[in-house]
Amino acid sequence: MITSARERRLARGAMRGDQQALRSLYEEYSEQLFAVAYRLTESSADARDVLHDVFCGLPGTIRRFDRKRPLGPWLRAVTARAALKHLRSERRRREISSVSIPHELQAEPSPEFPVLNSIVVERALSSLPQELRTVVILKDMKGYSHREIAELLQVSRSTSEGRLYKARKLLRAELFER
Missing domain, CATH: 1.10.10.10 (Winged helix-like DNA-binding domain superfamily/Winged helix DNA-binding domain)
Structure with missing residues (x-):
């Protein structure tokens, strides 16, 4: 379990683009964020893609994070939005190819x-x-x-x-x- 003081330090570091802070956030939150993405996408591969997108974009998106609130729920919400966006883009691709069982x-x-x-x-x-x-x-x-x-x-x-x-x-x- 991450302390709120450590969470705030890592969030500040991630805002500055500190790779070690981003790595620490990944190590701390990747499992639960993967679970959120997997539940929504129902695919390990898609969940990994979502997780990758979330952490690659984190230095930019974390600037919108309200530091008065806990980071974990915010990261889960970011991940859920990324998963839903991924699903919408996948749905468009499937509609184009239109191959289903x-x-x-x-x-x-x-x-x-x-x-x-x-x-x-x-x-x-x-x-x-x-x-x-x-x-x-x-x-x-x-x-x-x-x-x-x-x-x-x-x-x-x-x-x-x-x-x-x-x-x-x-x-x-x-x-x-x-």
Whole structure:
């Protein structure tokens, strides 16, 4: 666990472009930032790309960091925005190439396994539209408040709440009403 004094020193160093400070921030936060990126992109390769983009751009983006607030949540928000941006650019590329596996050919979970099997849950999450999946991940798995999610996704708080309600309803249907 990083102390707030050390966090502030590293943030100041990163603002100046200090490579050692950036390396220390990477060592301290890369695992949790990778987890955020992976949850949103559902791909290790994409999550690594997002993490790379975040840390390469950190000397510039950290200048917008409010030093009165903790660095960790800010870095997670930066990573989530970078992951969403990455997904939008990937979606555009896929729309251009338009090659996808038809739904009926995709593997379905076996009914013999318990519903709470993590694979089934991951598949259920994957079946959600991106905007709903993002809110579920940020709220239920990462603990963001609706205010933070609204700010991060640049939507209203009520939109965040509505998306979570709809996502949970779809997840319940997918997991329990088979």
